[in-house]
Amino acid sequence: MENYxxxxxxxxxxxxxxxxxxxxxxxSSDLLALAKLARKAKEAKSGxxxxxxxxxxxxxxxxxxxxxPLCAFGRSSGDNGAYVFEVSDVARMxxxxxxxxxxxxxxxxxxxxxxxxxxxxxxxxxxxVKKFAPSVHLKAFTPVEIVHFCKISGLxxxxxxxKLKGAGLDSLPGGGAEILDDxxxxxxxxxxxxxxQWIDVIKTAHKLGIPTNATMLYGxxxxxxxxxxxxxxxxxxxxxxxxxxxxxxxxxxxxxxGLTGVLPVSTWENLKMIALARxxxxxxxxxxxFWMMLTLPVAQLALSFGADDLDGTVVxxxxxxxxxxxxxxxxxxxxxxxxxxxxxxxxxERDTFYQPIKIYExxxx
Ligand code: SF4
Numbered sequence: 001m002e003n004y005x006x007x008x009x010x011x012x013x014x015x016x017x018x019x020x021x022x023x024x025x026x027x028s029s030d031l032l033a034l035a036k037l038a039r040k041a042k043e044a045k046s047g048x049x050x051x052x053x054x055x056x057x058x059x060x061x062x063x064x065x066x067x068x069p070l071c072a073f074g075r076s077s078g079d080n081g082a083y084v085f086e087v088s089d090v091a092r093m094x095x096x097x098x099x100x101x102x103x104x105x106x107x108x109x110x111x112x113x114x115x116x117x118x119x120x121x122x123x124x125x126x127x128x129v130k131k132f133a134p135s136v137h138l139k140a141f142t143p144v145e146i147v148h149f150c151k152i153s154g155l156x157x158x159x160x161x162x163k164l165k166g167a168g169l170d171s172l173p174g175g176g177a178e179i180l181d182d183x184x185x186x187x188x189x190x191x192x193x194x195x196x197q198w199i200d201v202i203k204t205a206h207k208l209g210i211p212t213n214a215t216m217l218y219g220x221x222x223x224x225x226x227x228x229x230x231x232x233x234x235x236x237x238x239x240x241x242x243x244x245x246x247x248x249x250x251x252x253x254x255x256x257x258g259l260t261g262v263l264p265v266s267t268w269e270n271l272k273m274i275a276l277a278r279x280x281x282x283x284x285x286x287x288x289x290f291w292m293m294l295t296l297p298v299a300q301l302a303l304s305f306g307a308d309d310l311d312g313t314v315v316x317x318x319x320x321x322x323x324x325x326x327x328x329x330x331x332x333x334x335x336x337x338x339x340x341x342x343x344x345x346x347x348x349e350r351d352t353f354y355q356p357i358k359i360y361e362x363x364x365x
Contacts, residue, residue: 004028011037011279022228022280031272038275038306045285046308050345051354052336055106055312056097060085064112068189069258070220074112084114087124094132105351109140110175119153123167130168137170137352143201144176147193157204165210172205174213179222180230188220206243214244218273219252219265231280238283246286246309249273250293267298271305278306300339310336334364
């Protein structure tokens with residue numbers, strides 16, 4: 001415990017933590033002590049602010065060449081429930097959103113790896129979103145999708161990203177990182193981008209001025225050590241590029257996936273991972289509590305464990321709900337403001353770059 005006390009004091013002083021330090025903090029059962037560290041780190045970055053945005057998720061298709069064991073969303077062509085949106089469908093959805101939610105600031109688009117759609121389809125989708133919503137930020141395509149686009153187009157990562165950026169892509173969501181360890185990836189997602197490829201896409205995007213988020217999917221077959229190495233890999237990339245905007249962790253939902261015998265992640269574990277990420281990722285400004293994965297009550301609690309962002313008032317999300325998430329597919333601005341105010345923090349409606357759009361000092365009636 002003497003060692004733990006020294007590490008705790010080091011963390012409290014805001015010093016950078018090593019792998020061993022992080023492991024020691026994780027192994028302590030004093031969750032509230034870890035929360036205190038995380039809150040201090042959060043308040044040093046974003047004070048009393050807690051952010052959310054008004055966004056719409058679009059998942060273009062669930063038909064996937066990869067069929068990862070971890071995934072409940074992917075289908076093969078002809079399967080029950082398999083779907084793909086054509087460019088005209090995207091045009092309609094974007095136009096409808098602009099009518100129904102005129103203050104939407106972001107489209108968030110991630111999808112499966114369709115076996116037949118060519119790269120031009122994705123370029124056309126981006127152009128179409130921008131045609132109907134030129135001022136709305138388009139955050140689209142995980143590094144896994146970008147690697148797929150390279151395969152189907154024969155282009156390099158840099159060329160794919162440049163073409164998408166030229167068509168109007170603004171940032172990447174950073175999904176598909178899962179756990180950045182190929183031994184784990186070979187079991188949970190053997191056919192999709194490797195660790196090196198995920199990192200290559202992220203670094204190339206940052207070099208091209210395309211910001212991204214960083215993600216982690218935990219609670220399946222990985223060890224605690226692999227989770228911590230994953231966090232340190234992200235921290236190293238951020239030191240080099242400064243291109244990550246936020247870190248988002250997703251607890252694994254085992255329902256309807258090919259990974260059997262995996263228990264759902266507990267609330268205790270979710271809060272511990274958010275707090276640990278906040279203290280290890282000392283060069284990240286924002287740690288998201290993604291309410292749709294965590295549930296609203298746990299996301300609200302996470303605001304006392306170092307998170308400073310609840311993501312969006314999402315409309316129509318399919319991927320997470322395919323894996324059994326019981327959360328609503330959207331939340332009102334009134335509800336999100338209320339749950340932030342209850343924690344004593346200040347709700348800030350933001351754009352994708354964390355620029356304040358509106359500050360809410362009191363409940364919306
Ligand atoms: S995780 Fe992604 S790549 Fe893997 S099957 Fe699901 S949609 Fe396809």
